[in-house]
Amino acid sequence: MINKCLIISAVCLSITIILCMIRAVKGPSNLDRLVAINVINTKIIVLISIISFVLGETYFIDVVLVYALISFIASVIISDYIQKTGGKGS
Amino acid sequence: MKLLFITLLLIGGLFFFTVGTIGILRLPDLLTRAHSAAKCDTLGAMLCLMALIVYKGFSFTSLKLLLVILFIWMTNPTATHLIAKTKLMENKKDENLME
Numbered sequence: 001m002i003n004k005c006l007i008i009s010a011v012c013l014s015i016t017i018i019l020c021m022i023r024a025v026k027g028p029s030n031l032d033r034l035v036a037i038n039v040i041n042t043k044i045i046v047l048i049s050i051i052s053f054v055l056g057e058t059y060f061i062d063v064v065l066v067y068a069l070i071s072f073i074a075s076v077i078i079s080d081y082i083q084k085t086g087g088k089g090s
Numbered sequence: 091m092k093l094l095f096i097t098l099l100l101i102g103g104l105f106f107f108t109v110g111t112i113g114i115l116r117l118p119d120l121l122t123r124a125h126s127a128a129k130c131d132t133l134g135a136m137l138c139l140m141a142l143i144v145y146k147g148f149s150f151t152s153l154k155l156l157l158v159i160l161f162i163w164m165t166n167p168t169a170t171h172l173i174a175k176t177k178l179m180e181n182k183k184d185e186n187l188m189e
Contacts, residue, residue: 072165083176
């Protein structure tokens, strides 16, 4: 029963990830895309931890920790790059 | 009892994720979009991971999940703050060019 709950919530999370992807593709400026991708990273963190409980393999939690580190460093560096280059153009 | 608690926490987390997504899709400006993204980052992730902690009980895995929650709470507002600061710098540069 709990397994079924977790699977349903994972499917709902995937649907919201796809909706966020629309903004990441469409966004008028680069910073809009960065905000959308930041949210997608948070959702993927939650999704991986839910999937790890569905499969019963708890070592995925370590993957979640490393993913959170990498996503934070990526968003900081990309926003710094946009600040330096002005963010105009593609 | 435990099942009811887990389901309530998961539904709350998914509600906040959905609200944040609708805000990102519908709001008109970058700063308002960043405001709505903060809902996803703090409340949604916290409630969903809390449901998993309640499911697992008192163990080493739930300690790691707690660490993940703390890390998300520290890093995501920092990233959003940097994005908003970048937007502010761009606005100031544009105003200087106008004058």
